[in-house]
Amino acid sequence: MRSINEDEAELLIEEHLRMQGWNLTDFTLTQKRWREHLDGEEADRVFLYEGKIVAILEAKKPGKDLWVALDQAKRYARI
Numbered sequence: 128m129r130s131i132n133e134d135e136a137e138l139l140i141e142e143h144l145r146m147q148g149w150n151l152t153d154f155t156l157t158q159k160r161w162r163e164h165l166d167g168e169e170a171d172r173v174f175l176y177e178g179k180i181v182a183i184l185e186a187k188k189p190g191k192d193l194w195v196a197l198d199q200a201k202r203y204a205r206i
């Protein structure tokens with residue numbers, strides 16, 4: 128089986144979010160490729176509540192170190 132890349136992983140994640148009832152076109156709830164206040168970096172997706180970020184999602188292709196992704200998301204949260 129062919130390995131998937133990060134963009135394909137994001138598509139799979141988005142499909143799972145839709146299956147759980149998320150409206151990914153409602154930008155008051157979630158936004159993709161968030162860059163605001165991240166010093167040139169980019170979060171794959173943020174989740175919002177009353178206009179404030181409450182969660183950050185970092186998509187990684189299979190085989191990537193998930194602890195590194197968690198550290199990346201934590202760094203974004205601190206910023």
